[in-house]
Amino acid sequence: MxxxxxxxxxxxxxxxxxxxxxxxxxxxxxxxxxxxxxxxxxxxxxxxxxxxxxxxxxxxxxxxxxxxxxxxxxxxxxxxxxxxxxxxxxxxxxxxxxxxxxxxxxxxxxxxxxxxxxxxxxxxxxxxxxxxxxxxxxxxxxxxxxxxxxxxxxxxxxxxxxxxxxxxxxxxxxxxxxxxxxxxxxxxxxxxxxxDSPEPSESFDFVGMLMLSPGLALFLFGVSTIPEEGTFAATRVWAPMLVGAALVVGFVVYSFKPRHPLLDLRLFANRNLTVASVSMFVFIVAFMGAGLLFPSYFLQVRGESTLHAGLLIAPQGIGAMITMPIAGMLADKIPVGRTVPFALALIATGFWTFTQVEADTSYVVLCGSLFVMGLGMGGTMMPIMTSALKTLTSHDVARGSTLLNIIQQVGSSVGAAVMSVVLTSKLNESPQIPGAVNPATGEPITEAGLAIGAQQNPDLLKLFPVDQAFIDNALDFVADAFASTFTVAFGIVLLTFIPVAFLPRKREVSHLLDDQDKDAAPPVMIH
Known part of the structure; x- marks a missing residue:
């Protein structure tokens, strides 16, 4: 040690x-x-x-x-x-x-x-x-x-x-x-x-591995295929999701039998870990889903380059950098249940602007809203993770970290898939251009699809007899589709307030040192 x-x-x-x-x-x-x-x-x-x-x-x-x-x-x-x-x-x-x-x-x-x-x-x-x-x-x-x-x-x-x-x-x-x-x-x-001074090896849970790892991979494969297929009903979506979910459920039932399961779900007996995990999952679904939508809006509706789209999102990162160190210090002194709701309120405030977004919304307004969201994000996710890990014993930290990262990965994939499907379904409501077919896919070209393509490649307009007013109307439709999708993400942000309300509001007793020499200084590293 x-x-x-x-x-x-x-x-x-x-x-x-x-x-x-x-x-x-x-x-x-x-x-x-x-x-x-x-x-x-x-x-x-x-x-x-x-x-x-x-x-x-x-x-x-x-x-x-x-x-x-x-x-x-x-x-x-x-x-x-x-x-x-x-x-x-x-x-x-x-x-x-x-x-x-x-x-x-x-x-x-x-x-x-x-x-x-x-x-x-x-x-x-x-x-x-x-x-x-x-x-x-x-x-x-x-x-x-x-x-x-x-x-x-x-x-x-x-x-x-x-x-x-x-x-x-x-x-x-x-x-x-x-x-x-x-x-x-x-x-x-x-x-x-x-x-390192590794501990004597615990027995490896081969049965758990044969269920959990393939189960997660199959489930996430199905989820990741949703944007490509455009529907949950496609066999490539529901079949792997169903098999993967069955394997994961089987692992959940099995995991309480071995003494050392691959993923220790007994950790959920810790109330703080459970509440923090639910809060983080719901937040990640909204955050990762919206994280894809922001650059897509600037690329597809406003016609910005990839580089410029990234720069326009930068205020969010600046806001997060300002509040994250402050939130970290507060998490060591004040129960996170007293600070996270205020940070989440900042996210909701900034997010509201995007539910009203149009094809010509001021960049000052959009960047200002992203900055406010960043301020809130800096005070949300890591304090929640801190709350989850702080009351685990040192021996349980590796298992707890693994559990949180799985939740984060699943939440990220679900958020990206849900928002992509909502946006795609809205865009598919756009009328088709008579006789226009995409030569690469053979699929009909919609008014919205033409407008989005013309933003990045104006030469496309030479192939179709449409004027700028036609493109402007189509872009208004696309912007409305983004606004509707942002509204779904905004609703998920509001749902996050429910589990966040149960985060600890009193000073937590840490168990990080419970399985160590009580007279020793805080460890830099165990094993």
């Missing part, structure tokens, strides 16, 4: 900040890589001559790899030690990034994205475990706020970075940029993280 020097319980010393730096580097790579690739899909279509449905697998494969490996992380952290496993995850992600840049077919790229996802899936739960143990009970809020920066800024910075790299270089650089960061993080981790 490695221990921190005897210092004030409330002081974050240099050793702990070094550990936080390693974790943030890994989190930045893992989270940015999801959103950076999202803006490169059209480029992949051109580079590999593949359909959109095929290149979308570069994102789906990464997500499924995450879902498969996350449940294994809690057991592996106890078995092999968090430092050793974290460095393995960094190496896998970095090697996968380098291989992605060398891909000369879409099939190779998808396969290498799986390797990336296997490493990336372990980085976040391991990072949360390491930070929670490093912080001790009195500093966890501030250090979790540090970890929250890449989690909130990834969806904002990804499109900016991806658009810029593709514009000035090539798609290869969205992967190559991870190589120097990954190598630096590996060296940094080697010296900054204390030495």
């Amino acid at each position: 490695s221990q921190a020097p005897t210092t004030s319980a409330n002081k974050i010393d240099g050793a702990v900040l070094k550990i936080a730096g390693v974790i943030v580097l890994g989190a930045i790579m893992s989270i940015l890589d999801i959103t950076v690739v999202s803006v490169a899909l059209p480029t992949f279509q051109d580079a590999f001559g593949a359909s959109y449905a095929t290149v979308a697998w570069t994102m789906t494969a990464y997500t499924l790899a995450l879902a498969t490996v996350i449940p294994l992380t809690g057991w592996a952290a106890d078995r092999f030690g968090t430092k050793r496993l974290y460095m393995i995850a960094l190496a896998l992600f970095t090697i996968g990034s380098g291989l992605c840049a060398t891909a000369d077919s879409i099939e190779q790229l998808i396969a290498f994205r799986v390797l990336q996802g296997l490493g990336g899936g372990m980085l976040m739960p391991l990072g949360m475990t390491i930070l929670t143990r490093a912080a001790g009970p009195d500093r966890i809020g501030r250090l979790m706020a540090i970890l929250g920066i890449p989690m909130l800024l990834g969806p904002i910075g990804g499109p900016i970075l991806g658009g810029w790299l593709i514009d000035v270089a090539s798609w290869h650089w969205i992967f190559l940029i991870n190589l120097p960061i990954g190598l630096a993080a590996l060296v940094y981790a080697r010296f900054a993280l204390p030495k």
Whole structure:
């Protein structure tokens, strides 16, 4: 067991900040890589001559790899030690990034994205475990706020970075940029993280793994296919979702039998963890769904480039950076049930503007609303996670971190799918242009589809005898479709107030040190 020097319980010393730096580097790579690739899909279509449905697998494969490996992380952290496993995850992600840049077919790229996802899936739960143990009970809020920066800024910075790299270089650089960061993080981790002393191995739950990992992967595959199919009724959607859900339910029933299940659902006996998990899931569904809609509005309705769309969303990140350190300090001193509702109210206030959005809404108003939302986001998600982990014992932190990351991953996929389906269904209500057919798909072209395409490629208008008034009316329809979809997301934000009302409003008693020497200083790292 490695221990921190005897210092004030409330002081974050240099050793702990070094550990936080390693974790943030890994989190930045893992989270940015999801959103950076999202803006490169059209480029992949051109580079590999593949359909959109095929290149979308570069994102789906990464997500499924995450879902498969996350449940294994809690057991592996106890078995092999968090430092050793974290460095393995960094190496896998970095090697996968380098291989992605060398891909000369879409099939190779998808396969290498799986390797990336296997490493990336372990980085976040391991990072949360390491930070929670490093912080001790009195500093966890501030250090979790540090970890929250890449989690909130990834969806904002990804499109900016991806658009810029593709514009000035090539798609290869969205992967190559991870190589120097990954190598630096590996060296940094080697010296900054204390030495591991793994515990005697608990028996591995093979039965649980055969149910949970494939179950999550199948369920998320079905969910991720919804935007492509445009309906829940498609066999490619409901069949894997049904089988995956059945496997997950089977695991839930089974998990209470073994002494050491792959995912310890007994942790939900902790009221704070349960309330925080429900709050986080509902919030993530709204946040991740809206996170996709904001850049899409600027791209499809306003005709902005990917880079400009990312820059227009930046005020949200600025707002989050302002409040996140403050929220972290408050989470160490004030019960989160007294602060999170106010932060959530800021999100709802900023979100309301987008339920009324039009094709010519002022950028000042939109950016101001995003800034207000950012202020609220900085004080919401990480304090909720802090509340969940703070009352776990040190031994349970790895399992609790794994549980929260699975909830976050499922919530992200559900949010993205739901909002995509709502928006698509609204846009499909647009009238078709008589005789106009998309040569690539053979499907009829709608007025809304033509208007969206013309925003990015004005030459399309040469193929159709329509005037600017026609396009303006169609864009009004598209903007209304976005407003309706934002209204759904806004409703989910309001629903979040229900579980948030049950967050602790009294000072919590931390159990982080319960299974350690009570006379010892707060640990920097266990095993």
